[in-house]
Amino acid sequence: MKESEIIRVFMSEIKDKILGDDAGYIKFNEDWILITTDMLVWRTDIPDFMKPEDAGRKVVTMNVSDIAAMGGEPKAFFFSLGVPKDIDENLLRRIAKGIREGSRRYKIRVISGDTNDVSEIVIDGGALGIGKRLLLRSNAKPGDVVCVTGELGRPLLALILWSKGEDIPREVLEKARDPQARVEEGKILSEVANATIDISDGLSKELWEISRASSVKIVIEEDALPIHPTVKELSHNPTEIALSSGEEFELIFTISPENIPDIPFDFTVIGKVEKGRGVYIKGKGEMPILGWEHFVGFGNAKR
Missing domain, CATH: 3.30.1330.10 (PurM-like, N-terminal domain)
Incomplete structure (x- = not known):
């Protein structure tokens, strides 16, 4: 069984709405x-x-x-x-x-x-x-913009290079060995954002989690994704790496556009929340669910 299937089994038996964040x-x-x-x-x-x-x-x-x-x-x-x-x-x-x-x-x-x-x-x-104020995956609202902290792709790139026996650049290795949680950013977002999730399994998978929990449609601008420069340099498909890379521990959040000026830290707007269902890449259709899942591994991400 996949991790998601095991989780569904226990959630269906325990039946408590508090689970899922x-x-x-x-x-x-x-x-x-x-x-x-x-x-x-x-x-x-x-x-x-x-x-x-x-x-x-x-x-x-x-x-x-x-x-x-x-x-x-x-x-x-x-x-x-x-x-x-x-x-x-x-x-x-x-x-x-x-x-x-x-x-x-x-x-x-x-x-x-x-x-x-x-x-x-x-x-x-x-x-x-x-x-003080909970940030739940189920609170994303149509009209919100979708944002993310940091630059993406280095942890997965490190694993790919390692699996091929190739050298891992220092700036890639330091992120893979010692990622840091966005504690101060999370506390600030608790006052202004609607929904938040950390990137532990991959950007794509986490966006789908928000979409399902909030019953909304998310549309992402591929060109807006904050992909680390070394990932762009060494990968044949940097977008797929960025969508799949887990253990980034960056924060994805949705927020009303009017609250954006209240955010004092660096972040990137990568898309928007609309009425509907699912996650889409603008101009390319539905986004595949990529990223890490226990008992399966990563999706089909390749260098």
Whole structure:
């Protein structure tokens, strides 16, 4: 079964509308408590150009990014660690160092942990945050513009080059090894945006998530996509790389045009929200669903 199919099974049985966003949420007085969990599996998530410290930082960033996508401020990190019995102590220390570095980067505390015996390294992380106004995937509105932070494509390009045994340029490698969550941007967006999602699985897949959750049509301008210059230089199809590249941890958001002047950070307008259904590339028809899906891998993205 694919990841999306497994998720549908559990959502159909649990039947709680709170499920389906980057993090769960519970009202507490005037604030929202935000809770998320995200798992890192060494075999699929840590190519050998990454160091153990990178893995530790990454599992913190993965979870903090979910809090950021909800417009919240991260407060704490927790994790469960599954390791083989013969795990090397130095490797564990280096993972722990990365978790420490990640928690300090985002100014959060590591508050709990657990361990168990498994056949390969698994780190199941979680984060706790506080939000004032929720940013939900289901809040995109016709008339909104669609925006994204940062430049896209480097994490997937790094994997493609690595799989071919080719050199990975420094500016590509640094994004793949050490992406950073857009915490401050998320907090600002909580005051002005309508819908937000982080790019963990790929731009295309995340746009489809917003379209389905909000029951709207999204139209993207291909020429507006903020593709990193090195991706354009080294890829035969940079658009497909940008649509497919996961673990960017950039934020996609929809916002009323009148609120754009209130945003103090850099971003790119890439399209608009209309009445209807689906995601489209202007002038080219429906956008394929590209990106990462557990148990399947990436879509048909090629260099």
